Amino acid sequence: MRDKAWYPVLYMFIATAFFSSILIGLARFSRDRVEANQRLSVEKAVLEALPIELPREASSLELHRIFLERVTGPSAASGNAYVLLEGDEVAAYAVPLEGKGYWDTIRGFIGIASDKNAVTGISFYEQNETPGLGAEIVQPPFRNQFVGKRIAEGDRPLGFRPAGSALEESEVHAITGATQTSTRVEKIINEDLAGWRSGLRSNGDSGS
Amino acid sequence: MSVVKEGLWDNNPIFRQVLGICSALAVTNLVLNTAVMCFALTWTTALSCLTVSLLREWTPHRIRMMVQTLIIAFYVILVDLALKAYWPEMSRNLGPYVGLIITNCIIMGRCEAFARSNPPGKSFLDGLFSGLGYSFVLLMVAVVRELLGMGTILGVPMPYFSTLWDKWIIMVMPPGAFFTLACLIWIFRSIRSGEEEKSV
Numbered sequence: 424m425r426d427k428a429w430y431p432v433l434y435m436f437i438a439t440a441f442f443s444s445i446l447i448g449l450a451r452f453s454r455d456r457v458e459a460n461q462r463l464s465v466e467k468a469v470l471e472a473l474p475i476e477l478p479r480e481a482s483s484l485e486l487h488r489i490f491l492e493r494v495t496g497p498s499a500a501s502g503n504a505y506v507l508l509e510g511d512e513v514a515a516y517a518v519p520l521e522g523k524g525y526w527d528t529i530r531g532f533i534g535i536a537s538d539k540n541a542v543t544g545i546s547f548y549e550q551n552e553t554p555g556l557g558a559e560i561v562q563p564p565f566r567n568q569f570v571g572k573r574i575a576e577g578d579r580p581l582g583f584r585p586a587g588s589a590l591e592e593s594e595v596h597a598i599t600g601a602t603q604t605s606t607r608v609e610k611i612i613n614e615d616l617a618g619w620r621s622g623l624r625s626n627g628d629s630g631s
Numbered sequence: 632m633s634v635v636k637e638g639l640w641d642n643n644p645i646f647r648q649v650l651g652i653c654s655a656l657a658v659t660n661l662v663l664n665t666a667v668m669c670f671a672l673t674w675t676t677a678l679s680c681l682t683v684s685l686l687r688e689w690t691p692h693r694i695r696m697m698v699q700t701l702i703i704a705f706y707v708i709l710v711d712l713a714l715k716a717y718w719p720e721m722s723r724n725l726g727p728y729v730g731l732i733i734t735n736c737i738i739m740g741r742c743e744a745f746a747r748s749n750p751p752g753k754s755f756l757d758g759l760f761s762g763l764g765y766s767f768v769l770l771m772v773a774v775v776r777e778l779l780g781m782g783t784i785l786g787v788p789m790p791y792f793s794t795l796w797d798k799w800i801i802m803v804m805p806p807g808a809f810f811t812l813a814c815l816i817w818i819f820r821s822i823r824s825g826e827e828e829k830s831v
Contacts, residue, residue, distance in 0.1 A: 553804060554724075
């Protein structure tokens with residue numbers, strides 16, 4: 424049988440069917456979990472950009488509960504930002520950030536208070552920048568400097584300056600050694616903030 | 632026993648055979664990422680060799696490479712699925728490199744050179760220790776790079792290196808891997824050439 428011409432074909436067919444069916448089964452089995460993980464990482468990033476006291480070492484489930492209680496999803500009225508509610512009042516917006524980083528797409532959120540001016544935080548849930556350099560954008564030393572900044576009018580709401588230089592109230596320090604990532608993150612923030620602001624305004628105009 | 636020594640030292644995939652260098656360069660800037668990568672590779676090599684060896688009597692000679700690739704891909708996708716479902720942060724850190732284990736020459740090399748003509752138990756050990764031989768070199772590269780480049784090991788700041796040491800940023804960039812790996816291969820080959828002279 425083994426020297427027949429059809430034997431290799433049959434063999435390959437059976438082997439492929441066997442291994443693939445196991446993988447397909449497992450992928451089905453884990454699909455919900457994988458999707459849930461992705462949703463949770465987005466929710467966590469939203470919460471981190473907003474002015475909420477998060478419990479230390481909170482589990483994903485706790486974060487998910489806080490998210491459901493306090494945050495409402497993007498709508499036209501919020502310029503497609505997630506909204507943090509304090510009672511019925513808007514307390515802050517989490518404006519989505521998205522754009523090309525040095526290696527890969529960067530996605531995250533920047534939190535803006537209800538005055539549409541003060542920054543409440545920034546967070547990233549997707550990035551593939553160089554570890555130790557560009558990837559420092561996800562670390563507290565970089566992210567914390569955004570809290571309390573005020574975004575400027577015009578098309579450059581937040582400026583990046585080299586580390587060590589004096590800062591205006593709408594400026595933060597870039598990451599030393601990660602010029603590419605810094606320039607790109609600055610561009611992403613400015614474009615998305617400017618876009619969000621003009622979206623809100625045109626929406627407000629049509630409403631009045 | 633000889634299989635163990637072959638994989639770890641005499642025929643070490645990295646500094647003797649110089650195989651699997653792509654991932655050795657790409658994922659060695661943080662020790663934790665490297666450890667997960669090494670685990671994934673060792674698991675895949677060991678089990679692929681075992682499976683190839685089990686099927687060796689029935690696999691037609693002409694399509695054996697296709698079958699080997701299929702088996703290797705199967706084990707790699709298993710790791711990828713497990714990481715995506717249970718350790719999403721790590722899955723994001725390693726990015727495409729988990730999938731690229733499929734093309735790692737060490738695995739195909741061991742399947743071709745050893746597993747398809749040896750019994751399952753021996754093939755499994757051969758794969759396992761080839762993987763471990765790869766791992767220990769990679770971990771050494773990673774420790775050097777993370778320590779000199781960021782002053783930490785496994786993310787824990789080290790005394791002296793995290794404070795007084797002027798961090799060599801180039802070590803966490805791709806060129807740092809070339810320097811470190813080249814120096815390590817140089818050191819290991821020097822040690823070995825000494826051994827050979829004695830034994831002759």
